[in-house]
Amino acid sequence: MVHKFPDDFVWGTATAAYQIEGAANEDGRGESIWDRFSHIPGNVWNNQNGDVACDHYHRYKEDVQILKEMGVKGYRFSISWPRVIPDGTGKINQKGVDFYNNLIDELLRQGIQPFVTLYHWDLPQALQDRGGWTNRDTTDYFAEYAQQMFKQYGDRVKHWITHNEPWCTSFLGHAIGVHAPGLKDFSAALLAAHNVLLSHGKAVEVFRQMGLDGKIGITLNLTPSYPASNSADDLQAATISDGFSNRWFLDPVFKGQYPDDMVKVFGTFAKIPEIQESDMKLISSNIDFLGINYYSRSLVKHNPDAQFGVETLKPEGQYTDMDWEVYPQGLYDLLLRIKKDYGDIDLYITENGAAFKDVVENDQIDDIDRLNYLKKHFEKAAEAIRDGVKLKGYFVWSLMDNFEWAFGYSKRFGLIYVDYETQRRLWKKSARWYKDVIANNSVD
Numbered sequence: 001m002v003h004k005f006p007d008d009f010v011w012g013t014a015t016a017a018y019q020i021e022g023a024a025n026e027d028g029r030g031e032s033i034w035d036r037f038s039h040i041p042g043n044v045w046n047n048q049n050g051d052v053a054c055d056h057y058h059r060y061k062e063d064v065q066i067l068k069e070m071g072v073k074g075y076r077f078s079i080s081w082p083r084v085i086p087d088g089t090g091k092i093n094q095k096g097v098d099f100y101n102n103l104i105d106e107l108l109r110q111g112i113q114p115f116v117t118l119y120h121w122d123l124p125q126a127l128q129d130r131g132g133w134t135n136r137d138t139t140d141y142f143a144e145y146a147q148q149m150f151k152q153y154g155d156r157v158k159h160w161i162t163h164n165e166p167w168c169t170s171f172l173g174h175a176i177g178v179h180a181p182g183l184k185d186f187s188a189a190l191l192a193a194h195n196v197l198l199s200h201g202k203a204v205e206v207f208r209q210m211g212l213d214g215k216i217g218i219t220l221n222l223t224p225s226y227p228a229s230n231s232a233d234d235l236q237a238a239t240i241s242d243g244f245s246n247r248w249f250l251d252p253v254f255k256g257q258y259p260d261d262m263v264k265v266f267g268t269f270a271k272i273p274e275i276q277e278s279d280m281k282l283i284s285s286n287i288d289f290l291g292i293n294y295y296s297r298s299l300v301k302h303n304p305d306a307q308f309g310v311e312t313l314k315p316e317g318q319y320t321d322m323d324w325e326v327y328p329q330g331l332y333d334l335l336l337r338i339k340k341d342y343g344d345i346d347l348y349i350t351e352n353g354a355a356f357k358d359v360v361e362n363d364q365i366d367d368i369d370r371l372n373y374l375k376k377h378f379e380k381a382a383e384a385i386r387d388g389v390k391l392k393g394y395f396v397w398s399l400m401d402n403f404e405w406a407f408g409y410s411k412r413f414g415l416i417y418v419d420y421e422t423q424r425r426l427w428k429k430s431a432r433w434y435k436d437v438i439a440n441n442s443v444d
């Protein structure tokens with residue numbers, strides 16, 4: 001069966017600065033928390049780091065040429081805050097600003113729409129030294145950074161994403177500790193989450209005040225939660241899992257309040273952040289679209305001995321190299337749920353993709369698992385659009401293999417294979433297939 005997409009559907013790919021750029025100590029770039037974190041032995045697989053990564057800083061024209069050949073309509077990338085404002089506030093680094101000017105101009109020359117993420121986890125270390133996201137001042141530094149970026153690029157960039165995955169920034173970085181800055185303090189994570197959301201609201205306010213004619217949104221990683229049975233305990237476990245993964249961010253952004261049930265759950269063992277008068281109004285400033293990063297689902301059951309009384313199960317099925325269940329139906333269910341519970345807002349899949357072990361034979365990479373993963377998820381996206389969801393675009397994670405945070409370069413998500421020894425880029429089977437999907441604007 002052929003799944004057709006709307007004529008103006010934005011097919012794209014996504015990346016992030018720290019994961020692809022390299023040039024970590026070049027042209028005035030300041031240190032980020034990921035430079036600091038990745039250089040501490042033990043934090044990243046094989047003690048790898050983003051010093052060189054995919055050398056995109058020097059190879060961006062080649063990479064844009066690949067995007068052009070792929071036929072993408074949009075390209076989502078992030079700006080490295082410390083590359084453009086090395087100390088996080090104050091002085092601008094013109095060479096850093098020029099890199100993104102050149103990248104944006106090259107994309108527009110090739111007829112590709114830039115979708116720009118302001119924050120994809122690489123906080124300037126200078127701000128971390130002042131408390132980072134646990135310091136409310138950082139929300140003002142973020143608004144200052146956003147204003148600068150709107151000023152520099154707002155004439156050409158028409159789609160802005162304030163934050164990528166606040167859940168990861170907050171909980172992986174401040175509670176679980178596997179991401180920078182590597183804290184293990186749930187109260188700090190809740191405070192960081194609040195300040196990240198508040199900084200989002202302040203950036204949206206600045207964007208509106210500047211009267212720019214683009215659109216602005218936020219990207220949330222969302223994981224639909226399913227109960228293992230219809231027992232009251234398991235249904236409650238799924239509700240708590242949904243609250244922790246999804247509603248803790250969706251409710252403030254769209255309803256201007258934290259979910260009461262989760263305030264009670266978190267409040268039993270952690271400090272709920274002080275919320276000032278205007279905070280929730282700012283956080284729930286009207287946005288033009290929601291970016292959704294979808295990878296998999298959670299299947300949960302009640303277990304009194306597990307955190308929050310929620311045990312995550314591992315059902316039979318196919319798993320990616322990240323050990324994430326392949327569950328395309330979850331994308332459909334999630335999209336319909338967002339429309340039902342949070343409103344009929346424009347949506348973009350700002351990330352979806354899969355890591356699988358790639359084998360190179362005679363410069364060919366027959367990544368049929370990744371191709372089939374994408375095919376199944378595209379089909380579910382088409383069904384959601386058919387059923388009334390205003391899905392406007394889909395960005396495959398990722399354009400190319402890159403630095404997968406604590407997993408280093410051991411996990412390959414790319415449509416394009418990167419040989420890190422030579423920096424050669426090789427088209428995988430999935431990339432050639434994706435080119436046809438875009439050309440036909442349909443999945444067969």
Ligand SMILES: OC[C@H]1NNC[C@@H](O)[C@@H]1O
Binds near residue numbers: 016397404
């Ligand atoms: O784990 C795959 C991706 N998930 N979302 C954020 C990206 O930076 C990750 O590489």
